[in-house]
Amino acid sequence: MKRLVPIAALLAAALASPAAVAQKKYDPGASDTEIKIGNTNPYSGPASAYGTIGKVIAAYFKMLNEQGGINGRKISFISYDDGYSPPKTVEMARKLVEQDQVLFLFQTLGTPPNTAIHKYMNMKKVPQLHVATGASKWNDPKNFPWTMGWQPNYHTEGEIYAKHILQTKPNAKIGVLYQNDDYGKDLLKGLKDGLGAKAAGMIVKEASYEVSDPTVDSQIIQLQGSGADVFVNITTPKFAAQAVRKVYDIGWKPVHYLNNVGSSVGSVLVPAGLEKAVGVITTEYLKDFTDSRWANDPAVKTWAAFMKKYYPEGDLADRSNMYGYTAAKTLEQVLRQAGDNLTRTNIIKQAASMKGYRVDTLLPGISMTTSDDDFAPIEAVQLERFNGKQFELFGEVMGK
Amino acid sequence: MLLEVKDLHASYGSTRVLHGIDLGMEEGSITALLGANGAGKTTTLRALCAMVKTTGTVSFAGQRIDGRATEDIVRLGIAHVPDGRGTFANLTTEENLRLGAYVRRDRHAIEGDLQRVYGYFPRLKERRAQQAGTLSGGEQQMLALSRALMLRPRLLLLDEPSFGLAPMIVRELFDILRAVKQAERVSMLLVEQSAALALDFADRAYLIETGRIVLSGTAQDIRRDDAVRRSYLGY
Amino acid sequence: MTKKNFLVSIIFLLVVCALPFLVSDYRLFQLTLVLVYAIALLGLNMLTGYNGQISLGHGAFYAIGAYCAAILMDKYGVPYWATIPLAGIVCLVAGFLFGLPALRLEGLYLALATFALGVSLPQLLKYHHLEKWTGGVQGIVIAKPDAPAVFAQAGLPLSADHWLYYFTLAVTITMFVLGRNLLRGRVGRAMLAIRDNPIAAQAMGVDNALYKSLTFGVSAMYTGVAGALGAIAVQFVAPDSFNIFLSLAFLVGIVVGGLASIPGAIYGALFIQFVPNIADSISKAAPWAIFGVFMLVFVYVLPAGVAGAVQMALSRVRRNPRRVVP
């Protein structure tokens, strides 16, 4: 009897697919001609570097609308600036939900801003879809059924580095440099959980830095001084480039794990000096435009063409633009799956029934899978090593 | 006629202080401007240097100067020793003096003038590297006068040099002013409260009351005038 | 308070009380934030406008107040209304203690000391030894209070937003009335005297040191109370909510609103709450730049701040040109 249940589930899923639902059902924010989608993004303030994500998503929907929208409905993407300040995020989210009456929020950016509206969105039963943050707490369907993450979370990334260190260098002495905020500490916690009981013994030195520090040179020297022979580098692009350069300049030769956020070839390794980054290991799930390996990859070419046409002032070397584009394509799939049943419950249901869906800008072998108790679309990443010119994949896809 | 003032009005914001005064000075003359407190003596000097809003005409050595900025008027050779002495407190005494010669083209002559001024006021030489703010009232008055002399002015405007000084210091100051009068061939417009002091120094005088010139003439005529004697000379 | 003034403030009060039923909940939330900022700006105005001590770090006291409320509610289950006075007292003490060393600092040096406080406090909140209380980088999520049952029985069901608005309104009114009496009375005159001529004030028997540190304490108390109210309204506190730009926004608020003026705090609060939204609606390219341009325009057009302009307009209307507070 046990074998039958999964087949039944499969049949039900098939039935629930678009073809079966004939009549149109709408929630506020959806109509025959329009789907209203809300977003908050830091266009101003200290995190305005990430403002480009909101802009590239808006450009993608502009293209989508020119191509006839989704099932004949135009996307109206309403995005507000919250300056990465939680009180302003709450205000803007309430304006989107209560005044603009959007169908759902999409790619709201930053862990503190999203935490501020976490309870509110679930109380209002409005989906907080594919939040643009890597914290691990967004994958909690039991308590927060209306909130869903998207990118691989920092905690998993930390675990993967720990797993690889244990496999390759079991008695390593690890030095960690991390940014003193939720992103930095989440990844560090993942590393420690991955190392398990051996964490205390293996990690010889942890050095944190503030975004307002001019350089991380002092921290790098402290880590070298601690005798570490493995360096886990949890930094954002500017500090990643400084760290890669300083490690090379002071003649320290650890096994260098550089986190995904700061591992773009064009905007981190080039400024640091490619020869100084040889041997750096990172995890990746997106194709990096600035990595020559993807030079003539069709998906990357279409992305570049899209950027030139719809978002010309966007910087092709900025990873955020590939990130936003891929997230927008994911949402397009969810909306197509929802068809004419544009209720908020159905949107979440469709988002939570991804079966190995692939966007072509994801690395080969990486796909999105979600279910009723797994609200983390992308959980697999690929380990890569930099050979002085480009990253080379090695080992198999890690994670779910 | 070195200085000619016709129908000069001046006001601070909306309150009018000078109500159309007329004034004239020949080259080389020493003229005193007498009057009680608040009569408009200081305002007159400030009006000449465009430090206050004015209407009416002021001409110096034949040129109209009433529309010009203070800095340009100074360049014509008019030096002003302001009330309160205008000392640059945080600069040294010598720096104050060098500023006096800021606009002069003949840079080489400045060193010579510096020594000449130290000649008049040896005390300033002792204090040359000291912060001007720490000088005594008398010393700051000497500094203000010396700074004005560093410009080698054609007309020297003196605003109550005796203000706040002990009588002995005032006598010393006026003796030096007499020496300057001979040596420098400079005309002076002296604003003073103590009429006696001013009248025996100047050769001509004007009396101003509530913003109007009420009396003018040679120093002797003014001293003999009964009204002046009673209200300003006190005998 | 002339009879006419009294009438005007009564009408103003009625309008303000009726608001919840005229506007949407979202707009009400914005107005609640305006009230919160108004209290903080009144506090800063006391210190900088009335007493002349420039503070570039008042966001720190706002944060201390917010964290007091959040920790008391989250860890010790203190009812929300009780956290307001407690936060006020904590900040009064914090302000007074910070005021003491500040006594020896004038103008720029005090500005730097407070700027340093404003910059280093968020880092302190993330310190791992304090994580047990402050929740470290994750911050603290707190519940929004519901309207007390008595209203529901009285047949007047108030939503949480309505109740929060009225609660904040009540606190704001008490703080403003207290402030007005303080500033209009002897203490206010002493503060102004210290600002305009500290040496003369001292010569006339004003104990500068005591007044200056007391002003610092009271100003911090006001800002702390505002922080507590803000935390309850937003239901979340995190180090990122209190960065240095919050302190700079407060300074912009009192200057644009009008220095040394009580209504100025309200105008300033409206400015820092709504102008960024307007800037955002104008363009996504560089909304911060537009906010900057708004700041420049307000400072040029209204050198004495909005309150100064209103006072000038009123006095011209009443034809008795009252002294415009600088």
Added chain:
Amino acid sequence: MDAFLHQVFAGLATGGIYASLALALVMIYQATHLVNFAQGEMAMFCTYIAWSLMNAGMGYWPAFLLTVAFGFALGVAIERLVIRPVRHAPVLSTVVVFIALLVILNSVTGWIYSYTIKPFPSPFPASSFLGNRFMSPHELGSIGITFIVLALLYAFFRFTPLGLAMRAAAQNPESSRLVGIRVGWMLALGWGLASAIGAIAGMMIAPIVYLDPNMMGGILLYAFAAALLGGIDSPGGAVLGGFAMGVLENLLGAFVIGNELKLGVALVLIVGVLVVRPSGFFGKVHVTRV
């Protein structure tokens, strides 16, 4: 011991960064008696101009000189167009104008040049005699340039009549007019020089921290502290203050209280120093007769 030396030299390197910007802050203070919050963003903006010139093919030194000239012009323009209109308003209005300038320059630069970091060339050859194990040639070279600028500045204020006039104009505008100084233009000159020094500082800092719109954000605070620590009206004091800040911050971070509280403790020390010596170590104590 080696680690200690490393930290001290790294501290001198970052200290050099603070010192160069602190010099610009002191310069603007001497001309205007105000500390300009937007000084960092002005320096950053000028550095982007240099980057654009070099991107368009211009050599390093021509671009360097052109940028310094641009910086001077920018400073004069800001004084004439933005600062003069508020010269009669209360002092805090000017502080708000500075904040507005900071926000505008940061946001506009981010919009034009995007936020991805850009490498910035260094005038010093990579492996010259200057470099040693502890400091890169550029770090040593930029400290050298900072001292050259300091010397020029010292000479300018000490020996040129223009420098003396500028100090006089800032202190006593009315008396300055009475000796013929065009006070308005002195302010513009002060802003121009400060902005030019800022541009030099920017071009020295960018190769170390990489060029991005938020490059100067954190540095401004330390430069502000360095200037006041050394004495806000003494260029030499500001430079020494900068180095003290850099070394102090590193040693505290590495050996005493760890990196988490480095910022807070460094600043508490500053306030402590100021409480003891309100006008900084080398600042002239101003005696005013009441």
